[in-house]
Amino acid sequence: xxxxxxxxxxxxxxxxxxxxxxxxxxxxxxxxxxxxxxxxxxxxxxxxxxxxxxxxxxxxxxxxxxxxxxxxxxxxxxxxxxxxxxxxxxxxxxxxxxxxxxxxxxxxxxxxxxxxxxxxxxxxxxxxxxxxxxxxxxxxxxxxxxxxxxxxxxxxxxxxxxxxxxxxxxxxxxxxxxxxxxxxxxxxxxxxxxxxxxxxxxxxxxxxxxxxxxxxxxxxxxxxxxxxxxxxxxxxxxxxxxxxxxxxxxxxxxxxxxxxxxxxxxxxxxx
Amino acid sequence: xxxxxxxxxxxxxxxxxxxxxxxxxxxxxxxxxxxxxxxxxxxxxxxxxxxxxxxxxxxxxxxxxxxxxxxxxxxxxxxxxxxxxxxxxxxxxxxxxxxxxxxxxxxxxxxxxxxxxxxxxxxxxxxxxxxxxxxxxxxxxxxxxxxxxxxxxxxxxxxxxxxxxxxxxxxxxxxxxxxxxxxxxxxxxxxxxxxxxxxxxxxxxxxxxxxxxxxxxxxxxxxxxxxxxxxxxxxxxxxxxxxxxxxxxxxxxxxxxxxxxxxxxxxxxxx
Numbered sequence: 001x002x003x004x005x006x007x008x009x010x011x012x013x014x015x016x017x018x019x020x021x022x023x024x025x026x027x028x029x030x031x032x033x034x035x036x037x038x039x040x041x042x043x044x045x046x047x048x049x050x051x052x053x054x055x056x057x058x059x060x061x062x063x064x065x066x067x068x069x070x071x072x073x074x075x076x077x078x079x080x081x082x083x084x085x086x087x088x089x090x091x092x093x094x095x096x097x098x099x100x101x102x103x104x105x106x107x108x109x110x111x112x113x114x115x116x117x118x119x120x121x122x123x124x125x126x127x128x129x130x131x132x133x134x135x136x137x138x139x140x141x142x143x144x145x146x147x148x149x150x151x152x153x154x155x156x157x158x159x160x161x162x163x164x165x166x167x168x169x170x171x172x173x174x175x176x177x178x179x180x181x182x183x184x185x186x187x188x189x190x191x192x193x194x195x196x197x198x199x200x201x202x203x204x205x206x207x208x209x210x211x212x213x214x215x216x217x218x219x220x221x222x223x224x225x226x227x228x229x230x231x232x233x234x235x236x237x238x239x240x241x242x243x244x245x246x247x248x249x250x251x252x253x254x255x256x257x258x259x260x261x262x263x264x265x266x267x268x269x270x271x
Numbered sequence: 272x273x274x275x276x277x278x279x280x281x282x283x284x285x286x287x288x289x290x291x292x293x294x295x296x297x298x299x300x301x302x303x304x305x306x307x308x309x310x311x312x313x314x315x316x317x318x319x320x321x322x323x324x325x326x327x328x329x330x331x332x333x334x335x336x337x338x339x340x341x342x343x344x345x346x347x348x349x350x351x352x353x354x355x356x357x358x359x360x361x362x363x364x365x366x367x368x369x370x371x372x373x374x375x376x377x378x379x380x381x382x383x384x385x386x387x388x389x390x391x392x393x394x395x396x397x398x399x400x401x402x403x404x405x406x407x408x409x410x411x412x413x414x415x416x417x418x419x420x421x422x423x424x425x426x427x428x429x430x431x432x433x434x435x436x437x438x439x440x441x442x443x444x445x446x447x448x449x450x451x452x453x454x455x456x457x458x459x460x461x462x463x464x465x466x467x468x469x470x471x472x473x474x475x476x477x478x479x480x481x482x483x484x485x486x487x488x489x490x491x492x493x494x495x496x497x498x499x500x501x502x503x504x505x506x507x508x509x510x511x512x513x514x515x516x517x518x519x520x521x522x523x524x525x526x527x528x529x530x531x532x533x534x535x536x537x538x539x540x541x542x
Contacts, residue, residue, distance in 0.1 A: 171466045178449040179461060190450060195442050195466055195492050221466050 007032075011078065011253045015085045024087050024102060026249035028121075035258045036251040037064050037077070037116040038228045039086060040235065041104075041244040047113035049156025053234065054115065056153040060162055060230030062186045064254075067114035074116055078255030082114050088247035095239030100247050107244065119228050119251065120165060122187035122258045126180050132173045135215040143167065144208035145227050149201025150192070152230060157238040163210070163229040164192060164200070168220035177223060186260075193224040200224065278303075282349065282524045286356045295358050295373060297520035299392075306529045307522040308335050308348070308387040309499045310357060311506065312375075312515040318384035320427025324505065325386065327424040331433055331501030333457045335525075338385035345387055349526030353385050359518035366510030371518050378515065390499050390522065391436060393458035393529045397451050403444045406486040414438065415479035416498050420472025421463070423501060428509040434481070434500040435463060435471070439491035448494060457531075464495040471495065 008014040008023070009032035017023040027036055042050050047069070054061035065074040072082040083105045091099040091107065101107075120143070124134050136143045143165045150162040169177065174194055181190045197205045205222060206213055210229055216222065235243050246252060279285040279294070280303035288294040298307055313321050318340070325332035336345040343353040354376045362370040362378065372378075391414070395405050407414045414436045421433040440448065445465055452461045468476045476493060477484055481500055487493065506514050517523060 171464050171470065175449055175461050175463070175465065178446055179453045182450045182453065190446050192446070193442050194446065199442065199490060219470060 011255050014253055015078075015080065018087050019081070019084045021102065027087065027251045027253050028249060031253040033258050035064070035077075035254045035256045035260060036119060036121050037254060038119050038231075039082065039089075039244075039246040039252045040115040040117065040231060041082070041112050042115075042235075042240060043109055043111045043113070043242055046157070046238075046240040046243070047111075047115075049158055050115065050231075050235070051113070052155035053152070053158040054117070054231070056155050057162075057230070058185070059189055059192060059226035060152065060228065062118035062188060064116040064118050064186055066116075069113050070110040072108055072112075072114065074114060074254075076256075077116060077252075080252070080254065082252070083108050086246050086250055086252055088250040090245045090247050092236065092240070092243040092245070094241060095236045104244055112244075116252055116254070117228055117231065118184075118186040118188065120188055120225065123181050123184045125258055126184065127167075127177055130176060130180055132177050132180075133169055135168055135217070135220075136212065139215045141212035141215070143211050144214045145210035145229055146197075146202045146224075147209045147233075148224075152234065157240070158231075158234045160230070160234045160237050162192065163227045163233055164224040165211070165227040166205070166208070166214060166222050166224050168214055168216040168222050170219050171221055174221055174223050181225070188225050188227070191223050191225050195221055197222060197224075282526050285524055286349075286351065289358050290352070290355045292373065298358065298522045298524050299520060302524040304529050306335070306348075306525045306527045306531060307390060307392050308525060309390050309502075310353065310360075310515075310517040310523045311386040311388065311502060312353070312383050313386075313506075313511060314380055314382045314384070314513055317428070317509075317511040317514070318382075318386075320429055321386065321502075321506070322384070323426035324423070324429040325388070325502070327426050328433075328501070329456070330460055330463060330497035331423065331499065333389035333459060335387040335389050335457055337387075340384050341381040343379060343383075343385065345385060345525075347527075348387060348523075351523070351525070353523070354379050357517050357521055357523055359521040361516045361518050363507065363511070363514040363516070365512060366507045375515055387523055387525070388499055388502065389455075389457040389459065391459055391496065394452050394455045394496075396529055397455065398438075398448055401447060401451055403448050403451075404440055406439055406488070406491075407483065410486045412483035412486070414482050415485045416481035416500055417468075417473045417495075418480045418504075419495075423505065428511070429502075429505045431501070431505045431508050432472075433463065434498045434504055435495040436482070436498040437476070437479070437485060437493050437495050439485055439487040439493050441490050442492055445492055445494045452496070459496050459498070462494045462496050466492055468493060468495075
């Protein structure tokens, strides 16, 4: 079991410590019930194309908030300065990872647009509360993720396959999980597939393309959700001159309750 | 395709024709958008036990309305006289079918209690509207139904296995179907199983215990819903001295819109 006493449950306090350089690690378990998000920052035309890509592919790319060009805040999600309030960033040039800085104040430009995308934490919390097993968490592993033969809808320079995460569970739990996830369009929403992995182009369920090997118990069926790796993979493949993202596991922690992933936060139609 | 011009779409007009003896056939397709229901009538202690059985097993036995003892009306469902307003009834004595009368006015007693139970018509309509295939309808067959190894929760003299209906469909449609059926707790609600039939004690999917053989297409997975045959089988097995039900396909047609199966109509907690 995790030692909850070492966690910083107040998201404002957590971001203050991150900003001051006193918190540098992964955010899982911190911030109490606060919604955590994937961050993508792109300049100019790349930002416009990426916005269209997210709107065309809401299951893998659920938009929580989009910043104004040049403005490093996302006021609907909290009192956030995106240049300093994440513990670690990834800096990409021409699709290659070139640095993992602790802040991006020196990199900020007036044509940069920020995108906060929902992640699976919100619905995994809801599944756990409903008594549905989340096997990779129970095993202390990362969720298994797979490239599929399902294409995203291309937009501008962004395209590529849908990447899915997989959670194995008994069929009766899968039915309940679908009902629960219907309420979380901003956390990838309902699964996109269940049952036979070959139907979506997965040839070996035990060898995921990302994350750790699955823990599939007798009687489990695999249930597949669209995954936030989808936009990351599309960005890397599109080789934009410049892109900034959160570093894996080092998320944007908002002031919004995690349960609000069940609602629309922006004017963008999430599903 | 069915010739819709021959259907009576007004439920009040349909019941008037039934009451006058001018309409004697199955009710499928008639009554427009009106909710149709299974009918069970039991006297005295058997009624009390059956009410408890329905409350304990809301997925197979979704209670739309329960009559007052001796009162053959169900005012929350419309201006209905249960003694005359169904085209055909089944009369059971000691668990054996002894007659199929066109009305039950002579059989009515002051200790009789009526139960209207939701049926699958409501959610099948919703699936069709969502573009989800309902294969047995497309094939002009009855839905396949199976006895399972899942027990109902016993109440008084009533017990027995859950009987399920099965609709095969692609996995992505199954996910949408689950989300849709979550809104229809009074039409059996969400599926109770999907995938491997053996997990719920079904040994040969091509040989149902009731209804017609399934039409399973390549890529389909079987999806199983609790079925209104469950209470019928429990009543026959319990061998009450007297029971009256609707005759198969000759349903109670109400004045309530079919979409209201997405709501609670009674004080009884349906799920």
